[in-house]
Amino acid sequence: MNNSVKRQNETMRYGPTNNGSGHNSSLRLENRWFTYNELEKITNKFQRVLGQGGFGKVYDGFLEDGTEVAVKVRTESSNQGDKEFLVEAQILTRIHHKNLVSMIGYCKDEKYMALVYEYMSEGTLQEHIAGKGNDGRYLTWKERLRIALESAQEA
Numbered sequence: 629m630n631n632s633v634k635r636q637n638e639t640m641r642y643g644p645t646n647n648g649s650g651h652n653s654s655l656r657l658e659n660r661w662f663t664y665n666e667l668e669k670i671t672n673k674f675q676r677v678l679g680q681g682g683f684g685k686v687y688d689g690f691l692e693d694g695t696e697v698a699v700k701v702r703t704e705s706s707n708q709g710d711k712e713f714l715v716e717a718q719i720l721t722r723i724h725h726k727n728l729v730s731m732i733g734y735c736k737d738e739k740y741m742a743l744v745y746e747y748m749s750e751g752t753l754q755e756h757i758a759g760k761g762n763d764g765r766y767l768t769w770k771e772r773l774r775i776a777l778e779s780a781q782e783a
């Protein structure tokens with residue numbers, strides 16, 4: 629079994645007893661762990677930017693099996709800290725919902741933090757609400773209500 633396959637099943641605990649990363653939060657993540665070098669490969673050296681959020685830039689990438697992913701890399705100047713980043717990761721590890729983007733994995737070492745998500749080809753909900761989705765139309769109130777109701781229901 630090669631390293632990357634082994635890592636897919638790895639559970640990493642950030643905590644004083646087993647972090648190895650200098651991070652002292654005790655958040656638990658149960659997704660695939662990526663090295664920064666792997667992310668470089670996946671994103672073809674962070675070539676294509678999909679967008680920018682509070683943590684930093686989000687890059688387009690492809691896993692070994694061809695799955696398209698979005699890689700959110702936390703920049704040092706980010707106005708949201710390590711803790712918030714790991715909280716987002718932890719929530720998405722635990723909650724699986726058809727209306728919520730799935731997290732595939734994460735990268736955390738002394739220098740870099742990144743989250744890897746399934747790629748959302750249709751754009752964000754915010755874009756569709758603002759009429760900036762790929763179809764250029766605004767969501768109707770009926771559609772907005774349905775999305776809100778479905779999001780509040782169990783998966």
Ligand SMILES: Nc1ncnc2c1ncn2[C@@H]1O[C@H](COP(=O)(O)OP(=O)(O)OP(=O)(O)O)[C@@H](O)[C@H]1O
Nearest residue numbers: 678679680681682683686698729745746747748752
């Ligand atoms: N899974 C994804 N698939 C495709 N594009 C994405 C994905 N995640 C993020 N993006 C793109 O990157 C942009 C920034 O996303 P991000 O989640 O970092 O920010 P945000 O939700 O706008 O803000 P914040 O991080 O402050 O909550 C999005 O607006 C979108 O264009």
